[in-house]
Amino acid sequence: MIHVSTTVNGDAREFLCDPRETLLDVLRDRLELTGAKEGCGTGDCGACTVVLDGRPVCSCLVLAAEAQGHEIGTVEGVSDGEDLHPLQRKFIEHAALQCGICTPGILVAAKALLERDPDPSETEVRYWLAGNLCRCTGYDKIVRAVLDAASEMREAT
Amino acid sequence: MRYHTPSSFEDASAIAAAATGVTRFLAGGTDVLVQLRSDLVTPDDLIDIKQIAGVRDITRRDDGSWRIGAAVSGAELAEHEALIAEWPGVVEALELIGSTQIQARCTLAGNLCNGSPAADSVPAMIAAGATVNVVGPEGTREIAVEDVPTGPGMTSLRPGEVVSAVNLPARGESGGDAYLRFIPRTEMDIAVVGAGVSLSRDGDTITAARVALGAVAPTVLLVEEAGAALVGSALDDMALAALAKAAEAACRPISDKRGTVEFRTHVAGVLARRAARIAYDRAGV
Numbered sequence: 001m002i003h004v005s006t007t008v009n010g011d012a013r014e015f016l017c018d019p020r021e022t023l024l025d026v027l028r029d030r031l032e033l034t035g036a037k038e039g040c041g042t043g044d045c046g047a048c049t050v051v052l053d054g055r056p057v058c059s060c061l062v063l064a065a066e067a068q069g070h071e072i073g074t075v076e077g078v079s080d081g082e083d084l085h086p087l088q089r090k091f092i093e094h095a096a097l098q099c100g101i102c103t104p105g106i107l108v109a110a111k112a113l114l115e116r117d118p119d120p121s122e123t124e125v126r127y128w129l130a131g132n133l134c135r136c137t138g139y140d141k142i143v144r145a146v147l148d149a150a151s152e153m154r155e156a157t
Numbered sequence: 158m159r160y161h162t163p164s165s166f167e168d169a170s171a172i173a174a175a176a177t178g179v180t181r182f183l184a185g186g187t188d189v190l191v192q193l194r195s196d197l198v199t200p201d202d203l204i205d206i207k208q209i210a211g212v213r214d215i216t217r218r219d220d221g222s223w224r225i226g227a228a229v230s231g232a233e234l235a236e237h238e239a240l241i242a243e244w245p246g247v248v249e250a251l252e253l254i255g256s257t258q259i260q261a262r263c264t265l266a267g268n269l270c271n272g273s274p275a276a277d278s279v280p281a282m283i284a285a286g287a288t289v290n291v292v293g294p295e296g297t298r299e300i301a302v303e304d305v306p307t308g309p310g311m312t313s314l315r316p317g318e319v320v321s322a323v324n325l326p327a328r329g330e331s332g333g334d335a336y337l338r339f340i341p342r343t344e345m346d347i348a349v350v351g352a353g354v355s356l357s358r359d360g361d362t363i364t365a366a367r368v369a370l371g372a373v374a375p376t377v378l379l380v381e382e383a384g385a386a387l388v389g390s391a392l393d394d395m396a397l398a399a400l401a402k403a404a405e406a407a408c409r410p411i412s413d414k415r416g417t418v419e420f421r422t423h424v425a426g427v428l429a430r431r432a433a434r435i436a437y438d439r440a441g442v
Contacts, residue, residue, distance in 0.1 A: 002160060019160035019203065020193070042191050046258055055232055055261035061190045062262075063183075065160050066205065109257060130344040131256020 006067040008033065009077030017064040024048045024059035026067075027074060035075035035104040039133070046132035049105035050074045056109045058131075075104035078111055086149040086156075087111055096145035098136035106132045110146045118154050122147060161204045166292035166321045169204050174294040174317030176202040182319050183207070184228040185262030187255065188271040206319065215240060221327030224290075227266040227320050235260070244325055245439060246334030246353060246432075250281030253338060256345060266320040269302060272310040275372040279306070280353035281336040283369035283379050286326045293318035303369070306376040331358040333439030335432040338371070339424050341415070348372045349416040352404070352428035354436040356384075361391040363437070368400065373408040373425050380407040383429060392437045400433055401426030 001016040008031060015030045027033045027050070036059055039047035043061040050059045051073035078085045087107055090096070097103045106129060113120060113128045120128070125146050126139070134142060163169040173180045178201030181189050192198040206212055212228040215237050223240060231251045234240065241248050247265075254263050254277050266289065268278045282302045289305065291298050294317040302323075305312050314320070334355035340346035351371030357364050368383035383403035390396030410421040 019158050022190075022194075041194055043187060043255070043259060046256065049258055052261065055230075056258050057261045058258045060194065061186055061258075063160070063186070063190065063203075063205075066183075066186075066207070068162075113257075127344065128257050131258045 002065045004065055004068045006069065007071045009073055015064070019063065019065055021064045022060050023050070023052075023062040023064045023067055023072070026064035027059060027072075033074050033076050036108075037101050037104060039101065044131075044133070045102070046105045046109065046129075047102050049108045049132065051108060051112055054112065054115075056112045073108065075107050078107050085111065086152050087114070087146065090145040090149040090152070091142075094141045094145040094148065096137060096141040102132055102134040102136075106134070106142060110149075113146070114150050114153060118150060118157075120147075120150060158200055159202050161202060162208045163204065163206070164208055164210070166206070166209060166319055169206055169209065169319050170292050170294060170317050172202060172204050173319065178202065180204065182270070184212075184264045184267045185230060187259050187263045188267060204319075209321075212321075221329070223325040225265060225323045225325070227322055228264055231255075231260040231263045232257075234265070243328040243332075244285060244334060246336045246355060246436065247278065247281045247285050247287070247325065250336035250338075250351075250353065251278040253277045253336075265323045269305055269323075270312055270314070270320060272306050272308070272312050272376075274306070274309055274374060274376055275348045275351065276377065277336065277338055277348055277351055277371065279377040280351045280369035280371040281334065282323065282325075282353075283377060284336070284353035284355040284367045285334055286355065286367060288324045289320045290322045290324065291318050292321050297321075299324070303377070303379040308375045329357060331440050332356065333358075333436040333441070335435035335439065337428045337432045337435075339416075339428060347415070350410075350421050350424040350428055351377075352425060352432045354429065354432040356387060356433070356436050356440055358437070358440045363387045363390055363392065363396075366433075368404065368429055368433070370404060370407060370425050370429070373410040373421050375409070378407055380404055380429075383407065387433060392433060397430045397433065401430050404429040 037047040039045035043058040048059040181200040183205040212226040216224045336353040338348040338351040356366035366384040366387040386399035405426045408422040
């Protein structure tokens with residue numbers, strides 16, 4: 001077993017893991033953070049998206065041992081306690097989800113986009129989220145929700 | 158599986174050289190971990206190179222050449238304005254691979270060592286005249302990128318050898334490069350054909366040119382005849398026709414679900430022409 005010290009959603013966390021365990025496995029099974037979902041398990045669908053040092057990654061394609069000394073952010077860290085992030089509120093308002101399996105990954109990826117670019121175009125949103133598959137919504141409501149959240153966040157600052 | 162985090166490439170090479178089972182080096186993991194997860198390749202020793210100093214550095218040397226560490230990600234490359242200004246084709250080729258999430262991890266060195274004939278960044282690196290630094294049990298060597306792939310999933314790297322960095326030559330005055338690929342959609346697909354072109358101009362005249370093609374043979378190809386077809390021309394229609402003919406003549410593709418032999422051969426000529434035009438315009442700025 002490998003001993004790993006890392007930071008998850010701002011909190012220092014330690015765990016023991018097998019070298020073959022992915023970051024997704026450890027988040028879900030050892031740290032009880034079940035927000036990130038396993039869709040494909042091969043980096044195609046984005047349901048397991050978390051941020052690693054500020055960049056969205058598929059946590060199914062990161063070994064847990066690689067997290068040593070790095071900062072991880074998951075969907076559990078998107079809201080401020082009970083106060084939903086503007087993206088989360090807009091996803092509800094626009095009904096930008098149905099089954100919800102893709103939603104945590106999309107929220108994490110979209111938040112990383114808006115931190116880089118507070119005013120993305122629709123095309124930029126669609127390309128940025130091209131690695132987050134959704135089989136329910138047809139994407140339109142998701143893109144509208146992200147653009148609306150960006151607009152609200154710009155007005156608030 | 159044993160997971161190693163050496164602090165030097167010499168140590169990484171020594172671990173690999175001493176290993177008796179299946180060994181893989183881990184940079185971004187976008188191929189290695191997919192193979193691990195799919196039970197295609199289960200390494201006995203997995204050697205993570207990301208704790209080695211300088212492995213994520215992009216450095217412009219005094220002579221204008223570049224060193225890109227083996228673990229520099231596509232996202233890091235795509236944010237480096239000075240590199241984009243000199244080698245936009247190499248950057249756009251790596252940037253085409255996968256999603257935002259894959260970009261945060263994928264690397265030039267990994268794309269090369271994975272050995273896919275459809276690897277997007279490899280034609281761009283070959284066109285650019287890139288080399289890789291290799292550390293092995295018998296010391297270090299520098300080899301041309303076109304000499305690395307030997308077949309699908311195979312490379313000329315010897316047991317215990319590891320790529321430590323990618324080198325791009327000095328761009329020089331009036332040079333430009335470009336990479337184009339054909340896929341049947343706009344994002345997130347594997348090249349049916351890829352074409353990289355790098356050239357230098359003296360006024361309107363092309364003084365040097367290199368052309369490389371992907372996904373049309375068991376390895377990415379450097380097509381010397383295609384580059385030669387451009388040299389001395391001002392990229393007129395005759396030169397472009399000669400370029401396309403040379404590109405088509407070099408193709409030895411397979412037919413599969415993504416394209417037939419005839420289609421791939423035709424598209425190779427079309428993409429070589431289009432990439433040459435973009436490289437030529439970039440060289441003129």
